[in-house]
Amino acid sequence: MTPPALTPRSVARLRPSRLSVRAGRRLWLLIFLGPATALFAAFVTYPILSALAFSFYRWEGIGRRGFAGLHNFVRLFATYPYSQLLGNAFWHNVLVFIVTMLVQNGIALALALLLARGAWGTKVYRVIFFLPVTLSLIIVGFLWALFLNPIFGIVNKLLTSAGLAFLARPWLGDSQTALLTLTLINAWRWIGFPTIVFLAGINAVPDEYLEAARLDGAGEWQVTRHVIFPLLAPAVTIIVLLTFIGSFNWFELPYVVQGVSGGPNRSTDVLSLLFYRMAFGEVDTGLQDIGIGSAIAVLMFILLVAVSAIGAVLLRRREVELA
Amino acid sequence: MTTTRLPWKVAVQVILLANAVLVLAPMALMGLSAFKSTREIFQNPFGIPTVWRFENFARVWVEARFALYFRNSVVVTLASIVVILVFGAMAGYALGRFRFSGNDLLYLYFLSGLMLPIRLGIIPLFILMRNLNLLDTHWALILTYAASGLPSAVFILTGFFRALPTDLDSAARIDGAGEWLIFRRVMLPLVRPALVIAAIYNLIPIWNDFFFPLVFIQSDRLKTLPLGMTTFFGQYYTDWALLFAGLTLAAVPVILLYVMLSQHFIRGLTAGAVKG
Numbered sequence: 157m158t159p160p161a162l163t164p165r166s167v168a169r170l171r172p173s174r175l176s177v178r179a180g181r182r183l184w185l186l187i188f189l190g191p192a193t194a195l196f197a198a199f200v201t202y203p204i205l206s207a208l209a210f211s212f213y214r215w216e217g218i219g220r221r222g223f224a225g226l227h228n229f230v231r232l233f234a235t236y237p238y239s240q241l242l243g244n245a246f247w248h249n250v251l252v253f254i255v256t257m258l259v260q261n262g263i264a265l266a267l268a269l270l271l272a273r274g275a276w277g278t279k280v281y282r283v284i285f286f287l288p289v290t291l292s293l294i295i296v297g298f299l300w301a302l303f304l305n306p307i308f309g310i311v312n313k314l315l316t317s318a319g320l321a322f323l324a325r326p327w328l329g330d331s332q333t334a335l336l337t338l339t340l341i342n343a344w345r346w347i348g349f350p351t352i353v354f355l356a357g358i359n360a361v362p363d364e365y366l367e368a369a370r371l372d373g374a375g376e377w378q379v380t381r382h383v384i385f386p387l388l389a390p391a392v393t394i395i396v397l398l399t400f401i402g403s404f405n406w407f408e409l410p411y412v413v414q415g416v417s418g419g420p421n422r423s424t425d426v427l428s429l430l431f432y433r434m435a436f437g438e439v440d441t442g443l444q445d446i447g448i449g450s451a452i453a454v455l456m457f458i459l460l461v462a463v464s465a466i467g468a469v470l471l472r473r474r475e476v477e478l479a
Numbered sequence: 480m481t482t483t484r485l486p487w488k489v490a491v492q493v494i495l496l497a498n499a500v501l502v503l504a505p506m507a508l509m510g511l512s513a514f515k516s517t518r519e520i521f522q523n524p525f526g527i528p529t530v531w532r533f534e535n536f537a538r539v540w541v542e543a544r545f546a547l548y549f550r551n552s553v554v555v556t557l558a559s560i561v562v563i564l565v566f567g568a569m570a571g572y573a574l575g576r577f578r579f580s581g582n583d584l585l586y587l588y589f590l591s592g593l594m595l596p597i598r599l600g601i602i603p604l605f606i607l608m609r610n611l612n613l614l615d616t617h618w619a620l621i622l623t624y625a626a627s628g629l630p631s632a633v634f635i636l637t638g639f640f641r642a643l644p645t646d647l648d649s650a651a652r653i654d655g656a657g658e659w660l661i662f663r664r665v666m667l668p669l670v671r672p673a674l675v676i677a678a679i680y681n682l683i684p685i686w687n688d689f690f691f692p693l694v695f696i697q698s699d700r701l702k703t704l705p706l707g708m709t710t711f712f713g714q715y716y717t718d719w720a721l722l723f724a725g726l727t728l729a730a731v732p733v734i735l736l737y738v739m740l741s742q743h744f745i746r747g748l749t750a751g752a753v754k755g
Contacts, residue, residue, distance in 0.1 A: 180658075181577075185577060188662070189569070189573045191569065192569065192570035192589070192629050192633065195566060195622070195629060196626050199607075199626035200630075202607070203597070203604040204603075207601075207602060210602060266494075270495055275492060276488070277492075277495070281498075281499060285502060286748075287737060290683055292705050292729070293687065293689070294687070294709065294729075295708070295726050295730050298726060310524045344501070344505075348502075352753065353752045356753040357753075394752050398752065401596075405598065407690060411689075449602060453602070457596065460596055
């Protein structure tokens, strides 16, 4: 072995015996990394891995019985009432995702384009639009439930006084409108988030590109369509990804506004509510089935991880294209 | 983008203003209703209160136990954030400044937590907390929040520690400073901006969380604000004056903090979705 070069670091290391330094370093690494690793392993990794394993066991209440193979999944997909409940809830998650993409993210993109034009008051608007994102969904849900109360709520009062009384209805009490209404409440709370992300994406477009396009005679729309939109692809990918994750984890809003069964008549039932009822027991029927609950958790897990992974790959590829 | 004609500018202002009203009007209405009587809310929902009833807030604070729920939320949130920052900074420092075998693997292990939806592990977590005798205690919440908040803190802080110049800790080592002293006195002060981002990124979701208290907490005296509010709404569902006062009271601290630190909040909460 050649002796190490005399860098300041090696001199510092040579001062005590080298062996004790190395042991000391190990100890320090353990001290620095130990607590975080242990905490994360015990309360995140272990529960998630166990949740996957739980779906392959038979359950009686909260007690684990024998190995059950794929029995829980078979029951979930092929037997009444589970398959109906699963299909119903899954479809609602899909609807929430689609409506959120179109309404919330569509409007957010438009707002970001307007803000990026350097309109007067952009800084203030930015702060205002983002404000509801900080509010708890419990506050937001209860507030809108009061506003949408069929008799005393202001929404129907406003419609009536605007001569649109025929539109007044129990928005959250009618299974035709409940899910859409809930999705729009959610959009009211979240819209500032995609707005800021899109705005940051637009502002990151180099000015030279825009000027070059304008010099070539491109109009505002053409600049937006052919210069800004392609460069916005990473921001769009992130928002699609986060919207998907958010839509399929939807829990608080339907829970506090419509109850754990996703009323009225299961019209706002979603996967997380179904999962919660199977795990901790349904109020009205007393039905609890941890096997089914764990199977739902595995399905959601696969769905979320798969989509996140696809999103991450797309994102990396698009960033490479830009570079 | 400055070459815009006046009619365009007016149209843009109208749209932006309309959206600002859509955001602010419900909150303003909430705040105004909080000072009215229930009868006045029903009869004159949009007007200024004829009498400003501050007693609504006093009743919510004492009678509806908001003082208690607030205290619980503060305790749980602060404790979780402290654990996240201390352990996150220590791990980030080791991962960002030390070369050792398994460094990359451990980093990726923490990173996986950014994608894994911890809520899906609620059944085993519930059983774990029961076996540890931690159900219906604040510890169940603090441990869960701290553990699930660590990946973001490790991610943010490792990046910051990595970016610091290499001679810094070498110089301190030559001066004979111990490892802990180097970490605490030399390196940690330099990553303060990252600590702020990591704190805000976790602060709002923890403060607002409803799911874990719903599962872990039974006793009314241990409920955090979001869970306490569902109890409150169940008890006072006909007393709209009190409901609006409760909503306002719950919203005001976060709104005030946001108004004071809006740029930090926007940057912190969109961290990961927005670069830089």
